[in-house]
Amino acid sequence: MIRYALRRMAHAAFLLAGVSLLTFLFSALAPGKYLDEMKLDPRIAPETIAALRSEYGMDQPLAMRYARWLKALARGDLGYSFAYGQPVGPLLRVRARNTLLLTGISLLLAWSLALPLGIWSAQREGGWPDYLLTAGAAGLLIIPDIVLALGLLIVAVRTGWLPAGGMESVGAESMGWAARVRDTGLHLALPVAALVLSTIPMLVRHVRAAFVEVLDAGYLRAARAHGIPRGRLVWRYGLRAAANPLISLLGLSVGTLLSGSLIVEVVTSWPGLGPFLLEAILARDLYVVIGGVLLSTVFLVCGNLAADLLLYWADPRIRSQGEAA
């Protein structure tokens, strides 16, 4: 198990290194530099710009800048934001926390709904409830995330039931603890709804497919023949058997949720990594962009690593293979 975990972590490290390199490359190669806009401003003297350039190290070759950045990363220093004039690390921290909150809750909610729905549908395979659910899921799947988010936003604005953006109401700091939680919760409702609605169709389809296969399997029929009660058949036998594809799906869904969260956060003004990253890209704020992308990748990789370990624990066949390989 340890060896397996170490191997997966080594993969993860490789992945992160690759991502950081690519991001660095793309950002540096992308047209426009941070100071280009300043150059256009006639009020700023060229000497100032040159001084800023050397201060920010932008006059050095790419490879050197990457090496410097790596060294700094080893110290835990993510670089400096040109736009904010502050270290990137603390700036990202708050945003990352908010994104994690949003994605985490969406993940939980999406799976809590998808699992029972998928199982329910699989049990009635071929019947009209199954058909309706599949059609509904397909319909939702077609709608792009951004349209969903905007749609929900419009509903929120028109009806005024939910706050239309942001994370906290004005004057939140002065609220009591319980009231603050409720306040945050209300603000979460919109982005969570958008994210959940965008991922649920895929989840339900895969859960359904996994269960249709499992429910049809020889061992389930044999268990029925042994008189195992219905509920146990599904939750104990079925779920354990379907764990393999479902855990892989879990890992995948972390990825889709993270990427979906970017758009949703921007549309619903949720102060997470999304809007921050967007802003930084537009401003060519190099180190923020790299830091943000790297952070998202870390979340993704951690999610997948957790899924891998979970799979190793859940499926004894992978354990035997893992040992033999």
Add this chain to the structure above:
Amino acid sequence: MPSIVEVRDLHVAYSSRWSGETRALEGVSFALEAGEVLGVVGESGSGKSTLAGALAGLLPPGGRVVRGSVRFEGRELLGEPEAELRHIRGARLALIFQEASLALHPSMRVRQQVREVRRAHRGGGTGIDEAVEGALHAVFGADVARIGSAYPHELSGGQRQRVMLAQAMVCGPALLVADEPTASLDPVTLAEILKLFRELQAARGMALIFITHNPALLSGFAHRILVLYAGGVAECGPAKEVLRNPKHPYTKALLDCLPAWPAPRGAYARLPVIPGDPPDRNAPPPGCRFEPRCAARMEECGVREPGATQLGRAHSVFCFKYGG
């Protein structure tokens, strides 16, 4: 002695969208007493697996019992709600399927799987561990500790079959229905499993319905034999009679097909075969099912189906040669 199971005029059919209605079993009747072993001989398409499923109320989707009666321990099973049947299955009436490798849960340890069966019927609490260990011991003998903690994919075919047997036995059923339990095993393992079946059956005085396509396995083992052909009974009687002195032309032809042992007839000798193929179950021709391939067919055989003729005690045959 009271019959453990009594099947009367059982008709089972499958309906599906593309092939319409297929008659899988027609007019099957037999009775089995406590402690008796009934060997059911049937080839592919004979309906033997359907019979196993019908007895336990576990027909595949699309299958239904058209008419007939299945009485188990004096109680009519057909028409009973699923909740009731669930209590009987595994506890009083155990079922073993073909392909043990597919019938065991891939992510559960062996001991756990046997435990689940016992738990489902007798609940948790005291006695469950003993029952589980007892069942595992009965099929594995000494190696129980190691095998109990193993997963199915770590076991051989014969060992998996033993686990299935342990699961079937753990609640002490009155009847065990085994559908081709030795089908995918090599001869040495097959012989061991067969021996295990005989020992357990004798030790527990269980009634056993042993379904197979190879009649040779039943000699010296079954008390009675039921021969199925294309969904109907060809012959049913005491094992010795059916094997030594088969009455129905199909039974005779089938028994002739098997190469003799241990006296081979010599290379290049042709085995007697049953010409042709089994009938199409979707559009069965009129008359006796075996008629197109029967060496002894008469005019009547192509017109209507023969009924049962009683030949001696508990021996019936469905053939016009004997009346019909």
Add this chain to the structure above:
Amino acid sequence: MDALLTVESLTVRYRGRHGGARMGLTALDGVSFEVRAGTTLGVAGASGAGKSTLALCLACLERPTLGKIVLDGRELTALDEGRLREVRPQVQLVFQDPAGSLDPQMTALEIVREPFDVQKKPAPAERTARAIALLERVGLGATAAGRTAGEFSGGQKQRLAIARALAAEPRVLILDEPLSALDASVGAQIANLLAELQGAAGLSYVFITHDLAMAAHLADEMIVLDGGRIVERGLPEQLLLRPAHAATRALVAATPRWQAPGQGGAGA
């Protein structure tokens, strides 16, 4: 009669890891035998004795670690892939599981034609006619040509597999448990078909099985494998009535005794 197929000291070793430890597995160990033209060699053995590995080696689907296989004077094991491709048609393999070795979506005709298309002979115009002739030869008939493989019964599938093997015009057929997945009466039909084909076309068979009764019925000579080695060889009657090695005895003891009622004897 000269030997058509000669196998000398065939050894197959696998290296692998199991449970964290490096292990070597010897599937075949110094196996040597001969098959004369037009005869059947029966190969018996329990599971894991090496029968399937032998089948794969003979069909040149697996390279042995040591030893050689000589077919009609040509050493197959010494040929490179290019030369081997020319020789492959002469040794054909019929598998145990007909369902697994036939594409259920292909029609019978397509399946039997395939070897013709691969070898690019006979001329395209003749191929369909030849394929149909083969189908009739194995008892499937021209009407079966248009049906897809998935529609056939087990016995019919096996006939189809044999027809496909014959399309390559082989000298030797390696039959790996061809009857094990079939019912008794169907197996008897296929066994008769094989005997008939051998008589008519002078084919040689290597008949691998754990069904001793059937092997004894069809084979001219038999060998028994155990743990990758040949532990006994001889005429079927000798082996089966007076088995010498423990493995043979175990197999003989495990085969249920049977005397067909039509043979004027008691059942069992």
